[in-house]
Amino acid sequence: MIRFVLVRLLRAVITILAVVTFAFIVLRMSGDPAQVMLGPDVPQDALDAFRRTWGLDQPLWIQYLAYIKSIFTGDFGVSMRDKASALHLVLERVPATLQLTVPALILKLLIGIPAGVYAALHRQSFADRGVIMLAIVGFTIPSFVMGLVLVLVFSVLLGVLPSGGQDTWVHGILPTITMSIGGIGILARFSRSAMIEVMGQPYIRTAAAKGLKWRDVIWSHAFPNAAVPIVTIVGFMVGSLIAGAVVVESIFSWPGIGRLLVVSVSNRDLAVVQCILLIIAAAMVVSNLVVDLLYGWLDPRLRLHTDH
């Protein structure tokens, strides 16, 4: 068990390092922060001075080593734009992002899973076909289209909900719905197919044959078996809680991490972009690790055979 966790941790560190390295190189190859920050008509001295200040005049590999070293000491750099700690700038945006992503995740779970299970138990029925159709619509329509359609209907035509901003909780309704629709569709589809497979298994017949109430057959015998594929998907969703949604936050002018990322990339604000990517990668890696451990908890056959 300990060895398993250590191996996974080592792999996690390597994954994060790869993400950071990739971001570091691509950001520096794809544009010059000095040009972007200072504007097009700036004298050469100013550009040179800017580069010197931020260490951009050094060879790439020296910059890279310095960056890695500072990460390991907990220093994530300083924003070129705001001259403030990059980590601080990013963490400041986390609450706003979570205000959207956490309710969206809850909606996905509360609607997607029961809808999928219901469809599976009423296979070939009108309700089942309806769920499948809505699920496909849900996850095939891109969020920028969905967001704009919702704005058009609820803000422009009906005028009942605001189209952007973060002033009150009402402002969060449209972005949350936009964010959750795709996930609801995906979870409904996965829950449905997982449940259909499980309901055909002999142990479900055994559970019914011993006189269990139908409700208990479904929720204490079938559902735990269907949970493994569902947990995999939910793990991805939890991992991307921090990442927020670049597109949705931009559409609804929501000051979260997603929007900070867009702005920082276009400004070539290196430290901020790298910091965001690092945090997203870390969140993904951690949620994957948790999912792996959950597998063993959910299905004893996947448990590590260290005690037998």
Added chain:
Amino acid sequence: MSSANPNLVQLRDLNVTFDGVEVLHGIDLDVAKGEALGLVGESGCGKSVTWLAALGLLPGKAAVTGSVRVDGRELCGARRSALEEIRGGRIAMIFQDPSSSLNPVLSVGRQIIEALRIHRGLRGEAARAEALRLMDVVGIPAPSRRFDLYPHEFSGGQCQRLMIAMALAGEPDLLVADEPTTALDATIQAQILDLLNTLRAETGMALVFISHDLGAVSQVCERVCVMYAGRIVEEGTVAQLFSEARHPYTRGLFDAIPRIDGSRERLLAIPGTVPNPKHLPEGCSFSPRCPRAVDACGRVRPPLMTQDDGRRLACTRPVSAAARGEAKRRIPQGVMQ
């Protein structure tokens, strides 16, 4: 309890239709208290479907008509709660593939306790103690150490023992064993048959033993019912059928058993295959494969009639007395008393 009717379970004109295809054609069958009845036939003849239908365990697309009475109470078309009370409580069922019949993500102890909770209201320590006793009764060594293990940590034979323990938890009046030994090794098979015999002697419960293995049936049953293509074709005591099978199909089943004694000879297989339920032949369903069939057999289906010796038989040209007696020596000695 109705004392007027000694039958525990009474099936009358039980029909099952899957997507418009009739697979069970009017089964009439009684199970008396404490008796052991064998249900024999090839795969797909409706042996299992009969009992799954009786307990309402078939998928929703199956249409079941007819009558299923347990102690006089009608189950066919009954409310779900009435069925749930019977299942596991009055009639328990164990299945062919024990390893996949136990829930892989629940500990075996919990699965047994569940049945104890439903049917006997046992909880906590009392339930655990009773579950451990049942595990011991069915021959699981060191039950207290294995209580919290999962099905994949047991062998196939042990899983079937656990299934039996779970079935016993509800103290049923009837245990339906649906090919309980088919997936097991021969030695394990014998142990499970022994266990079933012992338990029946101790608890007095009735047993319906579904199998295509006539040898196994002869070891546990007193009465045998032979099914073919969704109908009962012959029914009688083990002694009657094993000494003088009268239906050509029953005869064919015996001829297909390898002989344990005497010279090695070619086994007599029944030619052809079981007919597709979608296209059953007119008349007797067995007539296209029957060595004794005449033209009339293909036109008129013989009804299941009670014979002078008490057996029931559905055949217009049963095997004559002269050709009988052959089957007897194909069954190992000591099986029939």
